[in-house]
Amino acid sequence: KDVDPMVARNENASTNDSTQFTPTPQRKYRFFQNVEVTSEGVAIVRLDNREKKVNTLSFALSDEAKIMWNSDIHNNTDIKAVIFTSAKPDTFIAGADIFDIQQLEDKTQLLSYIERELQFFQRMKSKGVPLIAAIDGPALGGGLEWALWCDYRICTDNPKTKLGLPEVKLGLLPGFGGTQNLPALVGVQNAMDMMLTGKDIRPNKAKKMGLVDLVVAPQSLEKVAIHTAKGLVDGTVKKSKPKKKSLLNRFIEDTPPGQYMMWQQINKLVQKNTNGNYPSPFAIIDCVKYGLAHPSGNDKFKHEREQFTKLAQTNESEALIGIFDGMTAMKKHQYGEDAAVPVKKVAVIGAGLMGAGIAQVTAQKGYEVLLKDRDDVAVGRGLSYMSDNWDKKVKRRRMTKFERNKNMSAVVGLSDDSESWKKHFSGADLVIEAVFEEISLKRRIVEEIESVTPDHCIFATNTSAIPIADIAQGARRPERIIGMHYFSPVPSMPLLEIIPHGGTADCATATAFEVGTKQGKTCIVVKDVPGFYVNRCLGPFLVEVSALAKDGVSLEALDKAMKNFGMPVGPATLADEVGIDVVSHVASFLSNADLGVRMEGGDISLMQNMIGKGWLGKKSGQGFYSYNGKKKTINSDVKAYLKEFSSRDLGLKEKEIQDRMVSRFVNEAVKCLEDEIIADPVVGDIGLVFGTGFAPFRGGPFRYLDTVGVDKYCDLMNGFAEKYGPQFEPCQLLKDHAASGKKF
Ligand SMILES: NC(=O)c1ccc[n+]([C@@H]2O[C@H](COP(=O)([O-])OP(=O)(O)OC[C@H]3O[C@@H](n4cnc5c(N)ncnc54)[C@H](O)[C@@H]3O)[C@@H](O)[C@H]2O)c1
Incomplete structure (x- = not known):
């Protein structure tokens, strides 16, 4: 679900086409704003892909970066430090551009492409001035690798800021020096954890593990970056150094017996989790080990790009990229964004396993939620299910207490014990039914709900098997009835099947799609047949x-x-x-x-x-x-x-x-x-x-x-x-x- 490291085919189609960018007196570059140099000699490079909402590392961007560097920075002796940041709100660099890789018929060409990219990073360093990455929003994949080549990293505490190397999820590995630069900065164990799982690291954790040097508020990012740059120049701020390791970690990472045990453990875990079916985690291990054995010179980078190129040619990577592509394509609204009924309040009927899960993912996304069951005991069970799940997230620091409380207060528990539920339902825009799997009960619920909800309200059923048309039979507004088939457990299963019956109106399909996507699900629309798809x-x-x-x-x-x-x-x-x-x-x-x-x-x-x-x-x-x-x-x-x-x-x-x-x-x-x-x-x-x-x-x-x-x-x-x-x-x-x- 979290795979958003690299932007897929459709997103990038126009980045790679032949659209000509014509420089104007106002703007020289397609992927960067004009370089600004402060009076104290701090150059600010703001990444800003003109054609996209996010910045991604593409072949075209790399080519332009070199031109920008050579003409504006490298030989300018007034420049004493360089800051890399993004002009886009809430996003630094979302990753490398997968479309570039997909387009290459002969994947071995990647070798020279990656080599050129590394030469650019090394040329950047060869200027000998402090390089600072100022990160607000995602710095993923190639984006984080760019930041790893810098001398100092500052990120914001924006909830959208996350750092990670998720290439493994696409069957690849970090190929721009990531397998070498990351372990050197955060230690082998932390680096392996990040690279083998592809997980995101949030700002505070990033600071703790030494991945960034400073965490600041988004509003002060650039100011602090400039101040830091000046400090690095005049020596009042020191370049970042790897965190000091504990005695135990020194034993594990820096002594032969410790390393032996560590690699054994890592291999065992990877073997268990992949069943030997995924080559990329093993290639990542291989690159890190190679780097430890050949610490100086460029051999380790050569080895890394050779491994990357090999992986890019595997069926496994092609398949995983295919899934990622499909998932991205499916997030695009195909049913008319405007056709969707605006939804603020979602009512869920049935607070059992499915209903409580649906209420949870709905409240998490900022909707007002009504959760109704037959009696207060059943509603209470549903509410506890949610609060337990949120408590676990708070404990794992995946959610703040504030967010937990906000989510909880977005849910109103209702039951037949009090008539007031009808008044609440009169404001519902979407009702999702998850009661027992009985057609007569479901039909009765439709009738009851249609009599208390407004005319625009969409009624969705989470039935596993009953034809939607059968449930809609006899309804007053059958065109607003649709299937939304979630999978158990709802909070963690990424799929939602949307099932219009023969008479469902487009507005109902569009609404289900809109809400389902917002709930974090990948939605597929399928026909109303037994078992759906x-x-x-x-x-x-x-x-x-x-x-x-x-x-x-x-x-x-x-x-x-x-x-x-x-x-x-x-x-x-x-x-x-x-x-x-x-x-x-x-x-x-x-x-x-x-x-x-x-x-x-x-x-x-x-x-x-x-x-x-x-x-x-x-x-x-x-x-x-x-x-x-x-x-x-x-x-x-x-x-x-x-x-x-x-x-x-x-x-x-x-x-x-x-x-x-x-x-x-x-x-x-x-x-x-x-x-x-x-x-x-x-x-x-x-x-x-x-x-x-x-x-x-x-x-x-x-x-x-x-x-x-x-x-x-x-x-x-x-x-x-x-x-x-x-x-x-x-x-x-x-x-x-x-x-x-x-x-x-
Ligand atoms: N469990 C699964 O894996 C799964 C997956 C997909 C779809 N479904 C479907 O979701 C629906 C619910 O399944 P579940 O597993 O959550 O069942 P469940 O037994 O855990 O929950 C059903 C809830 O509905 C409540 N209920 C019954 N009659 C009601 C009424 N008149 N008004 C309000 N609430 C009422 C019950 O009290 C109970 O809390 C079923 O249609 C099922 O086929 C289940």
Whole structure:
């Protein structure tokens, strides 16, 4: 969700086109304001991309930076110090421009591009005057690397200020000297934490770890920077030095046995978190180790850019960039910004797991929230859920106490215990319903709410499976009814499916999109069919779990196979987390829906019988696994039951287990495209990566098919169809692409 290091394709399209910038007497540069030099010889370089809201490091900017430096600064002996800052409000440099990398057919050209960029930074340093970075807003990726080449860093305490090297999230590494300059400044452990997770560092933490030297108010940034520059020139301010390490950190980072232990630990952690599927964290480790072994000279930078260039050529990086691109594209309003109903007050009905989560993410974004349940006890539970979550954030310093209190006071708890709820609802602009999954109840709620809310109010339902058209049937304002399908747990799941039914007006879709995006969700609009998109794809996948169990595959082997494929958890663990009853409900609902043969081949009685035995998953302490001890173990009763359940043991190998599971999933995604349930493959990829955790390094089902080869995949499925039955038959669109060789 937080991936905003680099600005994607659409954002940058015009930065890289041939738009000619014509200098005027007022403005010499496209990416910089004219350099200003104070009477004391402090040059101020203000980055300011004329065509964009944010500054990004692009090939074009780099070329111009060199010209600017050479003509305005390098030979000007009056200049005694240089400040780099941004003329844009709330943003320093948001990262390097990914579009540049994507456009290069021959990625090895990156080597010379990065080398030229480094030469620029080194030339900057060679002037021998103090360089100061004055940062307000994000300094990410290449932006922070620029600041790392400076002698002194000042940032503001603006809530928008964050510093980080998030390249790992795109399968890359910091290539402008970051893997070398960062450890030298903040220590190896801090640097590895930042580079391997890609996390943002907030101003106070940045100061504490020595990433910046000063934190100031945004209004005084430039003044303090100029004052500091003068101090660095006359010696009253000292250049920043790495923070003094504690005795323990000196042992860990600076002695051979300490380093040995540290690298072992880091490797173990990375291996565990990536399952060996992501090359970039290992390349980052390699660059830092190389730098420690070759501290002087430029070899370490050469090694870094070679590693960067290698990563830029991997499928993994291409896939992760594809997801990032898709996510950025999806944030753009496609349903008419003006069409959206202006929303100030959002009412949530049902303060259960989903309702409380929806209320939480809504209040966090500054909306007034009404949270209603049947009685005060249920509302109280919902309110506690939110306040507990916010308390945890305060504890982790992810939120201030003030923000927590502000959020809490934005939520009004209401129940049927008092009639006053109706008065509150008369001011609601959007209602999101998250009561039990019963059509009669949902219809009753629609009727009740329509009678107390204003005519412009949009009614959204968070149903997992009931067709939206059925819920809208008999409504007074069906055109204002829409599905907003959130995923559990709402605060952390990044996806929202928006489901207009046949008669939904554009204003309702636009409103759902607007609010969902503001809630921090990536929104995909999908057709009103059973299971919508994500659950529809999960249906055949889950059926295959029981089919494989019948063929003698153990739960451990199944979970391991899918984790190795790149899923965050195996299907048995997933079912336990979601709840066996919920999964079984979805599976049997979809079995009775319109998927036909695609839901066959398994035996959903597996989970129905488990429900009968009270094995509901994690919530009941027992599902496929037992959760009674500290570590989850396979439930021995389930093991015995599965033995009974299985009818044969085919001794299947891991690859076949993976292919059987994944092909059911992927085929359904393509069928959804064929049936226009999703608009295009990008929506399909984003939906399954964000909604189910489909191996992100594979980029989603469509990119996966393109990588493996559609024709090869069709052959694989046809083979399975012959061996196991028609549930494996590839859908028409898959066959068409296989025949024509067309990629998704
Ligand atoms: N749990 C999930 O993973 C998930 C995911 C997506 C969608 N959903 C859907 O979200 C909805 C809610 O699911 P949940 O998991 O939060 O259920 P839940 O049982 O935790 O919460 C439902 C809440 O609705 C309240 N409620 C029932 N009747 C009401 C009424 N007449 N007025 C006001 N409140 C009423 C209940 O008291 C309860 O607090 C369901 O439609 C479900 O299918 C669930």
